[in-house]
Amino acid sequence: MRMTAVALALLALTACKPSDFYAPEQKDDELLGAPDVKTADGFPARCWEDGLGNAWNVSVTGNSVSASSAAGNQIGLTLTGAIKKDELDYSIGWANAPPLATGSAHLIDSQHAWFKTSDPAGQLDAHGLLHFNHPAQLTAGQPAELQPVADCANPTP
DSSP, X not given: OHHHHHHHHHHHHHHSOHHHHHSOOOOHHHHHSSOOXXXXXXXXXXXXXXXXXXXXXXXXXXXEEEEEXXXXXXXXXXXXXXXXXXXXXXXXXXXXXXXXEEEEEEEEETTEEEEEEEOTTSOEEEEEEEEESSXXXXXXXXXXXXXXXXXXXXXXX
């Protein structure tokens, strides 16, 4: 009788995966809402914010990016570009007009890219961090109350 109970317990342990039971596999995208549409090289579609008050409605088709300014000082401008691995080369301008600026962006992680934009004369016009599908003022990492606290950190928020 004891051997039967032990055999059933061992069979139950090998039949199920305790890690799946206690911590089911869940992707970060599921926790953040709808998954991003990404190219093979990592630049997602939807909304990009530049941290300077500008937002872009972005569509990505293969290695081509097209966007229209949705908020900020440049409403109505368009951005077009080409993706090569983790780099994006782009130009910004009004429809059917010569570019007002050109630039490049380099992926830092799945939610950010470092960008720099220059005017037609080649002078640096703007630079910063592109935020993919989250507000520029909102960090994409863990909320502060969930981050580990260093021994020397001040515990008051």
